[in-house]
Amino acid sequence: MKIYRTSRISLGNLHSQKICVLGYGSQGRAQALNLKDSGCDVVVGLRPQSSSFKKAKKDKILARPIGDALQGATLICFLLPDEFQKEVYDRYVQPILNPGMTLMFAHGFNLTYQRIVPPSFSDVFLIAPKGPGPKLREAYLKGDALPSLMAIHQDFSGHTKKLALRYAKASGCGKRGVFQTTVREETISDLFGEQTVLCGGVVELMKMAFETLTESGVSPEAAYFECFHEVKLIVDLLHERGISGMAKAISHTAHYGGMTRGPRLVPFETKKVFKKILKEIKSGSFAKEWILENQKGLKKYKRLTQQNMDHSVEKTGQKIRRLIGY
Ligand code: NAD
Numbered sequence: 001m002k003i004y005r006t007s008r009i010s011l012g013n014l015h016s017q018k019i020c021v022l023g024y025g026s027q028g029r030a031q032a033l034n035l036k037d038s039g040c041d042v043v044v045g046l047r048p049q050s051s052s053f054k055k056a057k058k059d060k061i062l063a064r065p066i067g068d069a070l071q072g073a074t075l076i077c078f079l080l081p082d083e084f085q086k087e088v089y090d091r092y093v094q095p096i097l098n099p100g101m102t103l104m105f106a107h108g109f110n111l112t113y114q115r116i117v118p119p120s121f122s123d124v125f126l127i128a129p130k131g132p133g134p135k136l137r138e139a140y141l142k143g144d145a146l147p148s149l150m151a152i153h154q155d156f157s158g159h160t161k162k163l164a165l166r167y168a169k170a171s172g173c174g175k176r177g178v179f180q181t182t183v184r185e186e187t188i189s190d191l192f193g194e195q196t197v198l199c200g201g202v203v204e205l206m207k208m209a210f211e212t213l214t215e216s217g218v219s220p221e222a223a224y225f226e227c228f229h230e231v232k233l234i235v236d237l238l239h240e241r242g243i244s245g246m247a248k249a250i251s252h253t254a255h256y257g258g259m260t261r262g263p264r265l266v267p268f269e270t271k272k273v274f275k276k277i278l279k280e281i282k283s284g285s286f287a288k289e290w291i292l293e294n295q296k297g298l299k300k301y302k303r304l305t306q307q308n309m310d311h312s313v314e315k316t317g318q319k320i321r322r323l324i325g326y
């Protein structure tokens, strides 16, 4: 993978771009503010009734209804939820696209599954910060950055990579390295990671472990500390020091117990499930399912969300986090 560092890159023509950031949520707010603080000309585009107008006003950043915000824009950043990007593209962006305009994405869902197919005369790049928006803003304010992935999807002008790197630097995604990938690779790996490990696997493991302990008569408080609270502490060690570094910081008993019991929980056969999930992502069947779920009014999404909210670990967690001052 090619890695770029932006310390010696000037912001150059990024300063002459009129940047329209669509959305003012997790990434939209962080990137719009970072770009503004880097001296860029930024306007945020929002739905007329959006509650984000208040947030933007408080942050002293210019925000307009999407149609107005797009007037004269040369760089359009899609920082809206993935499931609404096509709607906004079709209605507002596609009709005004001209050669010389650049489209920016922070995740490749809509490009990979061809929900958005920009005309060949558009430059299109992706900068995906490897972390949530508030962390991106926090890092920028400390003079730091988050690492990021970059992909050049279309390069009509021949200058897209230069602009993407400038964008990475100005938005707080440059200093720690910009790793070049493709839009498809970013999309597939991002979806796979969140489904199998980050948001899928970890949560199910924690819930089932908590259930097992409490059903055996262990108090919910003790079960919560062991199966939920401490996850962060171990993950921080893994994040900073890797598996071997983490192992050095835990007891020999924990290390031995983990190495011998872990594979029983995640046996080799589980790889078949990983492969199946990856296949669903690659073939576009997960994307289709998610789009359909949105069109059907998110019934399953809401039911599963409620199920998690009702889980006993949530009630215990709320109580303990309050008690220990989180
Ligand atoms: P978000 O849900 O936080 O953004 C919501 C914003 O979009 C709000 O300002 C809201 O008013 C606006 N919005 C919602 N629905 C809209 C609609 N129908 N029309 C117009 N505006 C609408 O989104 P996010 O999590 O910041 O994600 C933005 C993009 O960044 C996505 O492509 C996502 O995959 C990507 N990304 C997110 C993260 C993250 O940490 N959240 C990390 C990397 C990449």
Ligand code: MG
Binding pocket: 107, 190, 191, 194
């Ligand atoms: Mg994602």
